[in-house]
Amino acid sequence: MSTATETLRVVEYWTDKDIRVILPVQRNAENDRLSDTQLIEKYGDPADGAVARIVR
Numbered sequence: 001m002s003t004a005t006e007t008l009r010v011v012e013y014w015t016d017k018d019i020r021v022i023l024p025v026q027r028n029a030e031n032d033r034l035s036d037t038q039l040i041e042k043y044g045d046p047a048d049g050a051v052a053r054i055v056r
Contacts (some may be wrong), residue, residue: 002036011036015049 002011009031011023025031025043034042036054044051 009022011039012055013040013051017049019048021048029039
């Protein structure tokens with residue numbers, strides 16, 4: 001599950017390459033409507049590997 005402040009939403013997840021990713025995303029109306037998975041698809045780096053587990 002992501003955490004949020006007034007300006008940032010942060011999603012933490014692990015990839016299949018055993019890389020821990022902490023993804024900060026600027027909050028706005030569009031991003032606030034997206035799920036954690038959608039934010040990762042939109043802003044995550046595919047070079048890090050596929051999502052193995054989203055930290056909840």
